[in-house]
Amino acid sequence: MKGGFGGMRAILLLAFAGVVSAEDLPVWIVRVTTERASFGAPSRQTLLAPALPVEEGGLLVVGFALEPSDDKDEALRVTAIDPKGATVPAEIVGGDEELNCTLFRLTGMKPDPVPLEAAPCAAGDEVVLLSRHGELMRYAPRRGAARVDAAVTSPRPLFALTIEALAWQGAVAMTREGKLVGFVDNRPTVTEGTGIVLGLGAQTPVLVPADAFADVPRNLPRKDRPRGWLGVNLAPFDEDREAYFGVETPQDGAFVTGVSEGSPADLAGIGLHDVIQSIGDLAVRFEKMEEWGPMLRAVQRLPLGKPLACRLLRFRQLPEGGYETTPVEVQLTLEARPLDFADAVETELEDLGLKVKPLTQDWRRSNRVPADLHGVVVTRTEHASAVQIGGLAVNDLILKVDDRPVADVDALKKAIAEAKTAKRTKIVFFVRRGQATLFLTVQPG
Amino acid sequence: MRPGPASLLLALLLLPVASAEDPLEARVLAAKAKVFPALVHIVNVEEGFMLGRRQKSVSTGSGFFFDAKGHVVTNYHVAGEGKMLVVTLASKREVEAKLVAGDPYTDLAVLEVDPADAFPDGTPVFATFGDSSRLEEGDFVMAMGSPLSLARSVSLGIISCRERTLDQLEVAGHETGRFNTWLQTDAAINPGNSGGPLVNLDGEVVGVNTRAALLANNIGFAIPSNVVRDVVAALLREGRVPRSEIGVKLQPLGALEHTLLASAEAGALVAAVDFGSPAARAGVRPGDVISALDGAPFAARFEEQLPSLYARIARLEAGKEARLSVRRGAETLEIPVTPEPLGRGLGLEGEAAAWGLTVRAITPRMRIEMGLPDDRGVLVTGVRVGSPAADKLEQGDVIREVDGAEAKGLAEFLDAMGKAKGPFVRIAFRRGQVADVTVLRPLVPR
Numbered sequence A: 001m002k003g004g005f006g007g008m009r010a011i012l013l014l015a016f017a018g019v020v021s022a023e024d025l026p027v028w029i030v031r032v033t034t035e036r037a038s039f040g041a042p043s044r045q046t047l048l049a050p051a052l053p054v055e056e057g058g059l060l061v062v063g064f065a066l067e068p069s070d071d072k073d074e075a076l077r078v079t080a081i082d083p084k085g086a087t088v089p090a091e092i093v094g095g096d097e098e099l100n101c102t103l104f105r106l107t108g109m110k111p112d113p114v115p116l117e118a119a120p121c122a123a124g125d126e127v128v129l130l131s132r133h134g135e136l137m138r139y140a141p142r143r144g145a146a147r148v149d150a151a152v153t154s155p156r157p158l159f160a161l162t163i164e165a166l167a168w169q170g171a172v173a174m175t176r177e178g179k180l181v182g183f184v185d186n187r188p189t190v191t192e193g194t195g196i197v198l199g200l201g202a203q204t205p206v207l208v209p210a211d212a213f214a215d216v217p218r219n220l221p222r223k224d225r226p227r228g229w230l231g232v233n234l235a236p237f238d239e240d241r242e243a244y245f246g247v248e249t250p251q252d253g254a255f256v257t258g259v260s261e262g263s264p265a266d267l268a269g270i271g272l273h274d275v276i277q278s279i280g281d282l283a284v285r286f287e288k289m290e291e292w293g294p295m296l297r298a299v300q301r302l303p304l305g306k307p308l309a310c311r312l313l314r315f316r317q318l319p320e321g322g323y324e325t326t327p328v329e330v331q332l333t334l335e336a337r338p339l340d341f342a343d344a345v346e347t348e349l350e351d352l353g354l355k356v357k358p359l360t361q362d363w364r365r366s367n368r369v370p371a372d373l374h375g376v377v378v379t380r381t382e383h384a385s386a387v388q389i390g391g392l393a394v395n396d397l398i399l400k401v402d403d404r405p406v407a408d409v410d411a412l413k414k415a416i417a418e419a420k421t422a423k424r425t426k427i428v429f430f431v432r433r434g435q436a437t438l439f440l441t442v443q444p445g
Numbered sequence B: 001m002r003p004g005p006a007s008l009l010l011a012l013l014l015l016p017v018a019s020a021e022d023p024l025e026a027r028v029l030a031a032k033a034k035v036f037p038a039l040v041h042i043v044n045v046e047e048g049f050m051l052g053r054r055q056k057s058v059s060t061g062s063g064f065f066f067d068a069k070g071h072v073v074t075n076y077h078v079a080g081e082g083k084m085l086v087v088t089l090a091s092k093r094e095v096e097a098k099l100v101a102g103d104p105y106t107d108l109a110v111l112e113v114d115p116a117d118a119f120p121d122g123t124p125v126f127a128t129f130g131d132s133s134r135l136e137e138g139d140f141v142m143a144m145g146s147p148l149s150l151a152r153s154v155s156l157g158i159i160s161c162r163e164r165t166l167d168q169l170e171v172a173g174h175e176t177g178r179f180n181t182w183l184q185t186d187a188a189i190n191p192g193n194s195g196g197p198l199v200n201l202d203g204e205v206v207g208v209n210t211r212a213a214l215l216a217n218n219i220g221f222a223i224p225s226n227v228v229r230d231v232v233a234a235l236l237r238e239g240r241v242p243r244s245e246i247g248v249k250l251q252p253l254g255a256l257e258h259t260l261l262a263s264a265e266a267g268a269l270v271a272a273v274d275f276g277s278p279a280a281r282a283g284v285r286p287g288d289v290i291s292a293l294d295g296a297p298f299a300a301r302f303e304e305q306l307p308s309l310y311a312r313i314a315r316l317e318a319g320k321e322a323r324l325s326v327r328r329g330a331e332t333l334e335i336p337v338t339p340e341p342l343g344r345g346l347g348l349e350g351e352a353a354a355w356g357l358t359v360r361a362i363t364p365r366m367r368i369e370m371g372l373p374d375d376r377g378v379l380v381t382g383v384r385v386g387s388p389a390a391d392k393l394e395q396g397d398v399i400r401e402v403d404g405a406e407a408k409g410l411a412e413f414l415d416a417m418g419k420a421k422g423p424f425v426r427i428a429f430r431r432g433q434v435a436d437v438t439v440l441r442p443l444v445p446r
Helices: A163-168 A239-245 A264-268 A289-300 A361-366 A386-390 A409-421 B005-013 B023-038 B225-238 B278-282 B303-314 B364-370 B410-419
Strands: A028-038 A041-054 A058-062 A074-081 A087-096 A101-106 A126-131 A142-153 A157-161 A172-174 A180-187 A190-192 A196-198 A204-209 A232-236 A254-259 A275-279 A307-317 A323-333 A347-349 A354-358 A376-381 A397-401 A427-433 A436-442 B039-050 B053-065 B071-074 B084-088 B094-103 B108-112 B140-145 B153-164 B169-171 B174-176 B182-185 B197-200 B205-212 B220-224 B248-251 B268-273 B289-293 B322-328 B331-337 B349-352 B357-361 B378-383 B398-402 B425-431 B434-440
Touching: A028 A058, A058 A180, A074 A101, A126 A163, A142 A163, A142 A204, A163 A180, A163 A204, A232 A289, A232 B434, A239 B425, A239 B434, A254 A264, A264 A323, A347 A409, A354 A409, A376 A386, A386 A436, A397 A409, A436 B248, B023 B039, B023 B053, B023 B140, B023 B153, B023 B197, B039 B071, B039 B140, B039 B378, B053 B140, B071 B225, B094 B225, B108 B225, B140 B205, B182 B205, B205 B225, B220 B225, B248 B303, B268 B278, B278 B331, B349 B410, B357 B410, B398 B410
Parallel strands: none
Antiparallel strands: A028 A041, A028 A074, A041 A058, A058 A101, A074 A087, A087 A101, A126 A142, A126 A172, A142 A157, A157 A204, A172 A180, A180 A204, A190 A196, A232 A254, A254 A275, A254 B434, A275 A307, A307 A323, A347 A354, A354 A376, A376 A397, A397 A427, A427 A436, A436 B268, B039 B053, B039 B084, B053 B071, B071 B108, B084 B094, B094 B108, B140 B153, B140 B197, B153 B182, B169 B174, B182 B220, B197 B205, B205 B220, B248 B268, B268 B289, B289 B322, B322 B331, B349 B357, B357 B378, B378 B398, B398 B425, B425 B434
16 A cells, blocks of 8 residues: 555535636546336436546546447437536446446537546645536536545556545546646545555545546547457356366466357357467456456457458367377458447338348357348337337248348348339248247238 | 115016026036046155255146056146055045056146056946037036145136147156147136046047146136047057158148238148158248148148148158158149158156256257257256256256266166266366366365
């Protein structure tokens, strides 16, 4: 522990009027409203959080990690309120669970970003906290102060604050001179190295320096920035898996529990139950589930389309029952990650009350669809629509329409248009539901 | 003068009520008298597997003697897997019974009571089956049994529908009702009535009460007596009902008439063909319309007609080639297909007690429905909290190998787990699309 926690300090909720103006750091508010049907009535929840503009029209919020929702029963509305009180539409880009933050994107505007650089801070310093909780505070940013009680390094510098800062979750912290220091995040425990735990109660307010978030806008998946893709399922190469193969000296690496056919890993010759130890210059370390996120992001950042040396441990079963371990090196060329089902574009066939998405590789895998089957996936059927009355259901895979194969959304549209042109009173859908198939008749119009 | 409240009440009290001379009541009483003495209440102690351990449970239901040998018919879900069975006779005497055989596909089971116990005065008392095909909607029927364990209860109603089809009813993993339609009645049927007789006014058993719709007013279902009679005969003769399958799922053509897929000609639509089944091997495809089986017309326009088609396939001789007449678009094909015996829906279950695991053998039906690549290994059905398997394996995992040797089935798996030596046992398993490995360490290190 680098600084003394030294017992309770005096409450430092100081009035800083005249010391720092609201314009010193442009703190926004992000407002996320979710609405879902609950026992027939809509249930609405609103989340308000302070946000700081960062690069490329993004707003960074600390204190929770949200992902874009693909829950069709949930309506999500995201808006941002600028420092002057104007409301701007926004959307969730993604969350980083390790840093407990979310990046939002403003629609149609890019405010001047605040560089994510942390002003120096040490135990004993006072910081100014800026937040804008609640719409009542819209024109009068809420201010407070806290004293840094301890500086901790695990896995990056953190500063434990006076306990009063608990109420300031997500607040932007700056120096009295108005320079950005970081964000307040309440954490259950704060550990330094191994074994040292700081915390007065269930939560400890922590000041996370701003530079810890510098990579967040770059690392979060973007539609316009392809992520590297290996095409494997990975599990930690932990004590149990080492014991299974009789590995006596602990080894770093990620254990391969599945390889997608035709994926970069498959083409490189990476096999089931290999242990990936390095890819290019990246040493792969995955011993605990907590290491999953950082490892995944590191792999996704590797260059695409360029052969990389990949070191593996490979196990060969011996006739007497044990395993022989052999180091192997293969050449791996990462590709851009294929489109996830969640990110796939949803198409609405309005007059049928039907929404569909293309069959993506991840959906095919998770629903055990054989490689030779092609179709489109039903994502929504409107209440009392023609398709719902006909029996189509969410997650049906439409294989044929009127005996015409439907390989993609365009083929589906074309087949339906043709049926309508021919003035057919019934359209026959051939769908796969679970592991079986069935025919359904839909009466359009 | 308008009638006042007092005169109205009097009028109500003076309304004619049925008396012993009433033909309906007389017939009800006579019918009851014929079947009631054969009615039994059944208490069954059975073994099941729950939360990763073998557990005993008690269930109760109804049944009735149907011959002079002391045979009782009831539902499979009442006693089909019973270990210790006690029946209470109409005389309120309790006697032991043993399971003869059961048929989960129709939810029927036959028990046997020593005739000396069943009929202590030497006079056999048993109910006779009527012809369920002669029933009509509106016919009076009585449900007899032990609703909510209230033994020797009778309720009266009518046949509400004589050929109802019910979707997705499962007993021990089998599609109950696949080979038969159901009688629907408004004679009150409640939990505990299961296995009891549905009786017509001639005192004949026309059905076996089996199901009731929840949150409804008297919507109950019985297995028609003609189905019961055939199944019971097979169970007594062979200990099982031999059935065949070819691996097709059928749909009636009704809704598809006048579409590109189906002409107005009769037939049954093949909706799905099981992977690796006789039909798949023979080249039958989804979308084919089967119009004849071994030359005899084969058609379903409505859902209610499907059970009889499945029953016809089931009656084919396993291993003996049958001929399907099939329309595929403009073509007409004759497709030879060799049926296979219809196996169990769910595999048998067992317990590896020392490791905190219960597992089930994987049947071809399970392989198809779970989308597994093959039927090797065993399915984890439960993991005991705090056991060596806790946090390592989950319900739904498929264990493929134990200590490097393939777990081919339930017996091999249990044997391998029993023989496992060393500080841990090595397990290779599949979880969905993932193929993983782990080790289980005994609670007391060896």
